[in-house]
Amino acid sequence: MAHYLVKRSAQILLTLFVFLSLVFFIVNAQPGDVSSFYALNPDIPPETRERMQDLFGVNDPLWKQYLVHVRNTFTGNFGVSFSHYPRTVADIIRERLPRTLALFLTASVISFYLGFALGKIIAWRRGGWTEYTSTIGGVTLYTVFTPWFGLMMIWLFAFRAGWFPIGKFLDPVLWRDAPTDANAIFNRMILSAIVVSIAVFALFAVTAKRRMAHSRLIRIGGLALSALAVAAAWFATGTGYLAWDILKHMILPVATLTLISFAGTMLLTRNSMLETMREDYVMAARAKGLPEKDVRDRHVARNALLPIVTSFVFSLAFAVDGGVIIEQIFSWPGMGQTLVSAALTEDLPLAVGAFVFVGVFVLIAHLAADILYVYLDPRIRY
Amino acid sequence: MFAIRKLAWITLALVSSFAALSVACSQDPDVVEVIKEVPVEKEVVKTVEVVKEVPVDRIVEVVKTVEVVKEVPMEPTPAPAVMAGPPIYQMGIFEEPITRNFWNYYGGPGGSVWTKYVMDGHADSLFAYSDQRFDWIPSLAADFPTPLIEETVGGEEFWTTEVSMLEGVQWSDGEELNADDFAFTVRTVMDLQLGSSWASAVDPAFVDHVEALDSHRLKIFFKTEDADGSPQTPGLSVWQFGLGFMPILAEHYWAPVVEEIMAASADMEKRHEALFAHVPDGEPTAGGFVFDRWEPGAFYEKDTDPSYYFSGTVITQYANGAYAETNPNTGQTVAHYGEPTGEKLLEYTVGPHSDSSIFSIYGNQDAAILALANGDIDFVFNPLGLEKGFLDRVRSAPDLQVAANANNGVRYLGFNTRKPPMNIREFRQAVATVIDKEFVAQTILQDAALPVYSMVPEGNLFWHNADVPKFGQGMTRAERLSKAVELLKSAGFTYEEEPEISEDGNFVSRAGRGLKMPDGSPVPDLTLLAPSAGYDPMRSTFAIWIERWLNDIGIPARANLTGFNVIVGELFSDTVAEDLDMWILGWSLSIFPDYLENFFHSRHAPENGAGYNWGGYASPEFDDLAIGLLSETTIEGARDKAFSLQRFLAEDLPYVTLFTTPKLDAFRPSRVEFPYTASLGGIEAQGGMQQEAVIK
Incomplete structure (x- = not known):
């Protein structure tokens, strides 16, 4: 395993190097540069454009820019953003990442859970109306034109019904006297979710290992207590209303993301389950007279999990770049929106930095998935 | 099974934690309501402040202009x-x-x-524009400045003027805003050689220095000669609409910052x-x-x-x-x-x-x-x-x-006047004649655009000259075609086969062929660069129609609809003089039309240094007129010169102005x-x- 990890890490480094080189040259292949945006004002002396080019180093030879880019990447300093000058790329990513993580991790988890649960059911009830409606509905949503669907969700539930805010992630009037900034709240929200998750996971592990009586009740109680404890902590800080405001703004984009993506997991689960159901050990389980639910959950679903988990891990990694379209439509200023605006304004350091950042996460996710396989499927050995 | 349930629980935990947070935090809306329900303490009075219009904001290639309206x-x-x-x-x-x-x-x-x-609403300036009429009025200045006089100080010649500032004006922290703040801002711009809009306001070619005679009186010193030793006069664009509009920043806040920066690095x-x-x-x-x-x-x-x-x-x-x-x-x-x-x-x-x-x-x-x-x-x-x-x-x-x-901007077709046939005035006039702006603007674009004929849009009432040559205006298609051919032939162009119009006069039944330039060589294939429909559908529509009309009269032109950055890159390239033929872009303009000099004076052609005269337009007569506008020190005199410049450009046509759009x-x-x-x-x-x- 150790040998494999070392080898795999070396491969990842090589892949990363190739990736960042490609990103650099592709982004640089765009015509013009950021100074174009200063070029067309007759009141601004033309020398300003050259000065801007010198300031940003876009007049340097390409090889020199490339070396600077490689150095910046491997030192974790992606340089200074052109369009947010003089802020550093790292600073901007630090600001945008928590917003994207909060939105997309939530949506990924919900959509995975929903897709997995529905996938199990429709695999088990093949040919019934449940399968047809879930499949047709899921595939329809999966293939719907995302910008249109996002706009329709906003129009229907925010504009017409008035149930949710129209885009953005907070209400400025509410936040104008807020004692802290939005990123602090986002970070605390993510931390809170992690704390609750760890507590529940620990509780789950303990009750499962010791095969405790009333384990279901204990787990639900533990979950409720953890959640209450975190909620109490929020209440004590006096910033709970700010978190609530963000949550309100999250509902519509999370619902949209979930609806357009759960079908992927659902169909993957269904197919994987159908393959597993043909295995001899499933027939053996049935022959033993185990309840259908046990056969489905313990013998089929668990063994069908491998490709689903892989897909889930990758989806978490890609959550880092955010949904470019969803972030644009819902005015959610995360990594996706940053990527778009960096590309449009020819902000090379920011565009390259954001791409590379996403690339690193995806490569790490690959490694994590490889390691996870070993635990999920004892037959796998490296 | 264990793994499935584990994942399910983790999932549930994550989701539930957010849900629980929501529930718990919902106790706080009281706080929210308090904020929302603060009674209105301030009496609402209908008032407003004079808008300080800074001549053209930076940026982008803009676009929307026009005439208008209602x-x-x-x-x-x-x-x-x-x-x-x-x-x-x-x-x-x-x-x-x-x-x-x-x-x-x-x-x-x-x-x-x-x-x-x-x-x-961050900074103010000595002078500003009045609302709607855009009269030049004092803002932080107590009155208009004294007339410029030539003065010798310390053995050096200067143009000088004095201006008093309002007393009793305070910064938001209660400190007094005075002449030292203005002098400090000018000094900092010059010492740090700041560019962009600062360089536009404090033109280093003209501004020598500023002295605070007392706390509320300024004396401004302008250079009397340019870098080549030729005499120069700081006209309206340099002083009244330039330095006079410079934003003033607080010396007591910025001076220590600037000093530290100057000391830290050379x-x-x-x-x-x-x-x-x-x-x-x-x-x-x-x-x-x-x-x-x-x-x-x-x-x-x-x-x-x-x-x-x-x-x-x-x-x-x-x-x-x-x-x-x-x-x-x-x-x-x-x-x-x-x-x-x-x-x-x-x-x-x-x-x-x-x-x-x-x-x-x-x-x-x-x-x-x-x-x-x-x-x-x-x-x-x-x-x-x-x-x-x-x-x-x-x-x-x-x-x-x-x-x-009305919008203060214009979209235009530019020519590379260095190359034949674009260097022939009659050719440019023929192109202007066949372009039916009214047809595209009204029929194709359904009045979303408004045709323009002068470089100063009609909406800029005081400076706009409506009495300029308007090639093709009011003509039928047949008349346009006939006039364009006449213009070309008058310059020595010849056809192997002249274009023909249909009997009903509505379309060209036979396009012109074999068009040759006055020296007998065929007119080369020409490229018209224009933004694609994704960037600006109006300009791309114009480009497509212009291509068609040029082909009708035998000019082998092809519209290349491409990215905005591609066009800008082409205009700023080192090979612009050789590679460029025609292009369509737009300008957002300032109130005072000194941009006429920026766009067309030969000194602003790229081959003569950096500049916006990408087409390399060079006319000594125009250059003299343009310099006259920059040197003019009276509003009426400047207006006369601006009118002359507009007339000259509408006749000589380094640009064919196309259209503008209303600002909604x-x-x-x-x-x-x-x-x-x-x-x-x-x-x-x-x-x-x-x-x-x-x-x-």
Whole structure:
């Protein structure tokens, strides 16, 4: 395993190097540069454009820019953003990442859970109306034109019904006297979710290992207590209303993301389950007279999990770049929106930095998935 | 099974934790309500401040211009209940401002149009434009400056002028705003060699230095000779509309910062970096607002400055051209441009009339318009215009109104006048003749564009010359074709086969073939660069039609619809003189038309140094006229020269001006009231009238 990890890490480094080189040259292949945006004002002396080019180093030879880019990447300093000058790329990513993580991790988890649960059911009830409606509905949503669907969700539930805010992630009037900034709240929200998750996971592990009586009740109680404890902590800080405001703004984009993506997991689960159901050990389980639910959950679903988990891990990694379209439509200023605006304004350091950042996460996710396989499927050995 | 349940529980835990947080945190809405229900303590008075229009904001290639026009009253619809709470002017923008450092905004990479919107009301200048009429009026200056005189000081010749500043004006921190602040700002711009708009305001070719004679009197020294030793005069564009419009920053705040930067490094680039990187926490302002909060990606908020000098000032404009200001703080009334008597065309009281201005940042124009329709915001900035789809949505929304105004910009077809046949005037005139602007603007674009014939758009009333040659105007297709052929032949062009028009005169039955230039060589294949439909459908439409009409008269032209950056890259390339044929772009313009010199004087051709004269237009006669405009020191004299320049350009045609578009502003009259909505560039060009808007 150790040998494999070392080898795999070396491969990842090589892949990363190739990736960042490609990103650099592709982004640089765009015509013009950021100074174009200063070029067309007759009141601004033309020398300003050259000065801007010198300031940003876009007049340097390409090889020199490339070396600077490689150095910046491997030192974790992606340089200074052109369009947010003089802020550093790292600073901007630090600001945008928590917003994207909060939105997309939530949506990924919900959509995975929903897709997995529905996938199990429709695999088990093949040919019934449940399968047809879930499949047709899921595939329809999966293939719907995302910008249109996002706009329709906003129009229907925010504009017409008035149930949710129209885009953005907070209400400025509410936040104008807020004692802290939005990123602090986002970070605390993510931390809170992690704390609750760890507590529940620990509780789950303990009750499962010791095969405790009333384990279901204990787990639900533990979950409720953890959640209450975190909620109490929020209440004590006096910033709970700010978190609530963000949550309100999250509902519509999370619902949209979930609806357009759960079908992927659902169909993957269904197919994987159908393959597993043909295995001899499933027939053996049935022959033993185990309840259908046990056969489905313990013998089929668990063994069908491998490709689903892989897909889930990758989806978490890609959550880092955010949904470019969803972030644009819902005015959610995360990594996706940053990527778009960096590309449009020819902000090379920011565009390259954001791409590379996403690339690193995806490569790490690959490694994590490889390691996870070993635990999920004892037959796998490296 | 274990793994499945484990995952399920983890999932459930994550989801539930957010849900639990929501429930727990919902106890706090009381706090929210408290904020929302603060009673209105400030009495709303209908007042407004004089808009300080800075000549052209930076940026982008803009675009929307025109002529215009009318206010579009909306159908009466039920208005939503007026919002409770403190009066807050809520505006929508759909890109993040870059900086709140004024040096960076005005002279560095921070100068986006979005930054401009949020920085409005930050700094003031000696002079400003009046509302609607754009008269040149004193702002922080107590009166107009003394006439320029030639003076010898210390053995050196200077043009000098003196100007007094208002007394009693304070920065938002209570310090007095005086002549030292102005002198400091000029000195800093010059010492740090700041570029961009700073260099435009403090032209180092003209400005020598500024002295504060006392706390409220300035003496300005201009150079009498240019770098080559030729005599020069600081005209309106340099002094009255240049240095006079320079934003003034607080010496007591910035001087220590600048000193530290100067001491830290002698490298000018590093100095710039340090200056632009400074976070101006606690910086005093003098424009009616002070920075309050910037939540990146969400909103930017400015609070009203209670000590704003002009707050409460009553501005009155009269039909006889007079302008008057009555300041309740001093009890004094100042008047310019005649006796303030007779019919009043405009009267309002300067604000700000809101507790604060909030700029909500949306991800796109669509979301911003929807938020406007939903009542979340009162006004949306649309620097690229309000497209028809959005306009329809606004019109269908209850309680919204649209103001349509002329736009101060123009879109044009440019020629590389270095190369044949574009270097032949009759060729350019023939091209202008066959371009049926009215047909494309009215029939194809359904009046979304307005044809223009002068480089100064019609909306810029004072400076626009309507009496210029208008090639092709009013002609039928057959007449255009015939006239274009006549022009070409008069210059020595010959055809193997002349174009023919159909019997009904509606279309060209046979395109011209074998067009040869006066030297007998065939007209080469020409490329017309134009933005693609994705960037600007109007210009791409014009390009397609122009290609067709040029082909009709035998000119082998091909429209290359491409990216904006590709065109700009081509114009700034080292090979522009050889590679460029024709291009279509647009300009956003300033009120004072000194841009005529920037665009067409031969010294601004790339081969003569950096400049915007990409077509390499070179006409000694034009050059003399243009320099005359820059040197002119009187408004009337400058107007005469600007008129001559427009006439000259419309005849010689280094550009064929194509069209402009109306500026449409959507706002919520039940929440926000403007003292006027008819103005060049619309409400947006006035920064959303943050000082003027009365919030109900």
